[in-house]
Amino acid sequence: MGQVTHVHESPHVIFMAPSLPLDIRAFAGNPKIKMKEAMESILFTAALLLSSHVFLTSAAGPSVIVVGAGFSGISAAKTLSDAGITNIVILEATNRIGGRICKVPFAGLNVEKGANWVEGVNGDKINPIWTISNQLNLKKYYSDYSKLSSNTYKEGGGLYDAAEIQSLIDTADEVSNASEQYSNSLPTSGRGDISILASQRLQNHVPSSAAEMVVDYYNFDYEFAEPPRVTSLQNTVPLATFANFGEDVYFVADQRGYESVVYHVAHQFLKTNKDGTIVDPRLILNKVVRAIEHYPSGVTVKTEDGSVYRADYVIVSVSLGVLQSKLIQFVPKLPEWKILAIYEFDMAIYTKIFIKFPSSFWPTGNGTQFFLYASDRRGYYAVWQHFEREYPGAHVLLVTVTDDESRRIEQQPDSVTKAEAMEVLREMFGKNIPEATDIFVPRWWSDRFYKGTFSNWPIGVNRYEYDQIRAPVGRVYFTGEHTSEHYNGYVHGAYLAGIDSANILIKCIKTGDCKYVVKAKDE
Structure with a gap:
């Protein structure tokens, strides 16, 4: 099997290096190698593959490209590494790992732009994210929703x-x-x-x-x-996350960020320097994948900057929203059954809006953390949360919107969103409350690298379509929270899906059993 190889693409000629022990990337970083020698080697290897896509045998073992360094991609890559498949390259479109688990600076704090809770705790089974977060001593706080009946506000003012x-x-x-x-x-x-x-x-x-x-x-x-x-x-209904792992949820409010759980997994197989920064050359950031060519003999991945990578297999860990968009072109096109399965699932939008104030004006103390605003307009700034315990003295509120409200808010200036939120807060707490000083509005739907926050199972699809969305197409494998059979939409779903998809590929590589069985529609 061959190494993951990287070549540069010109407007006229594509040099596709075969799977030789020579790694052409070395020429770019080693000034001692003469350009003449580099060009001679490139021309030689290009000639070998000018009319074919056949991979040559190398001692390096099977090669795998992982597209995306979110939790699923990192989890899949670690699982491959643990199985002895270390000849991998992870191509990440952004400048960081973690995907939709991402801290951002806001009003002197680090807050979570995306995933925020460990959901499913204190049940018969142990949520793996709970285990990892405890190993890291992440600061987490129990979310108590039991007093919502005492904290539901009327449109126009007053409590119910x-x-x-x-x-x-x-x-x-x-x-x-x-x-x-x-x-x-x-x-x-x-x-x-x-x-x-x-x-x-x-x-x-x-x-x-x-x-x-x-x-x-x-x-x-x-x-x-x-x-x-x-x-x-x-x-x-019932929801497997809570049925299996427990009904409790814990809010992560650690200044290191919830993304620490992703880095914890990444550090177990990627090289780091003394301060913990990942320096492994197999992780390549700021590489936007735009095309995946797949053949019976291997795969070619092309990025937006003109780079070309070749390997034996590829694991695609991008979000469902990206798969539904035109960001990545598959050549040849994915089969109709695969495209249909991808389009049948929903990529939902969950928007957490953080708002900073000069002082607190809302009730605090036990039983007050979560409060509701009951508007005639469903989902209009409906669910609120304060951070008396999590961020003491920060004077920050969080309001969550979803679906159509998320899309609407993403398309308007933050100043308009702040004004709308302030109007709602004044109805709840009076006209004399202080004006907000800062607001943070995530735009997951507008971001071409995500196109939403997490997948949702809509009516009309069942286990048959789930098997299809997870199923590989030749040498192209798929992972992500949307491929998790029981835990789609959750952090633990992303983590477990990466392990699951990698094991499907490992079975294919190590045993030659590359069949993926999709049960009949009514089984």
């Missing part, structure tokens, strides 16, 4: 009576329990799946008032980033 909201919460729980029983009665193939909204309608429960809608929004949109009318019942 706690008993009224608690009654709505209890009714929603009863409907959810009945929906779970119905979900468990459906065929395991998912063939008879319905939407969450359809299951609510079966029980004559369709949230319509502002108070009912905000409770419903908290239960579903706040978790899945899409409304019940499009979200699969069978794949979310």
Whole structure:
């Protein structure tokens, strides 16, 4: 098998170096090698492959390109390395690893632009992210949502009576329990799946008032980033993350960043210097992959800057949103069944907006951290959180929006978003509250390297389409949170999916068994 090789592409000629022990990248960084010798070697290797894509045998072992250094890509690369497959190159479009796990500076703090919680704790099984975060002693805080009934605000001002909201919460729980029983009665193939909204309608429960809608929004949109009318019942009720790992969630508020869990995994197989900075040449940042050519004998990956990389296999760990976009061209095109599976899943948008104030004006103390705003407009600045424990003295609020509200907000200036949020806060806490000084609005949907935040299982797809979205196409393998059978959309889903996809490739390499079985639609 061959090494991962890198060559430069000119407008007229592409030199595709074969899999020889010679690594052409060395010429660029070693001034002692004469240019004449370099060109002679390049021309020689190019001549060998001028009319073919055949890889030559090398002692280096099988070569793999991993596209994307998010948690799935890093997890997959480590799994390959642990299996002795170390001839890898990781191509990352941005200037960092971690993908949608990303800290950003805001008002003197580091806050999480993307993933923020360890979800699924204190259950029968141990969430692997909980284990890693504890090994790193990351600061985490239990999120207590139990007092929402006492902290739900009316549109126009004032609090709802706690008993009224608690009654709505209890009714929603009863409907959810009945929906779970119905979900468990459906065929395991998912063939008879319905939407969450359809299951609510079966029980004559369709949230319509502002108070009912905000409770419903908290239960579903706040978790899945899409409304019940499009979200699969069978794949979310019950939700495997909480059923398997426990119902508790912990907010990561460590100034090192939640991304520390990704670096922890990366440091186990990538070389670092004394201060922990990754210096392994196999990780190449700022490489935007634009084309993946795949053949029976290998793969060629081309990046936006004109670089060309060749290997035996490629693992594509980009987001579902990127797969649904035109950022990466596959040559030849992916088969129709694969394209259809990719398009059938949803890439949802979950936007966490941080707002800084000169002083705090909201209630603090036990049972006040989370509060709701019940608007007639579903999802309009609905779920709020303060950080009395996590960031003491910071005077920062977090409001979460999703789906259409996220798209709308991404397309308007931050000043408009701040004004809208301030109007809502003044309805909740009075007109004399101080003006916000800073605001941070992530734009995941607009970012061509993500095109959203995480995947959601919509109604109409089942286990058959899931198997297809995970299935390799020849020498092209796929991973990402969207390929996690039970935990799509979660950090642990991304981590476990990388391991799973890498093991599928390892089986192919080590045993020659490269078949991937997709069960029939109704099995």
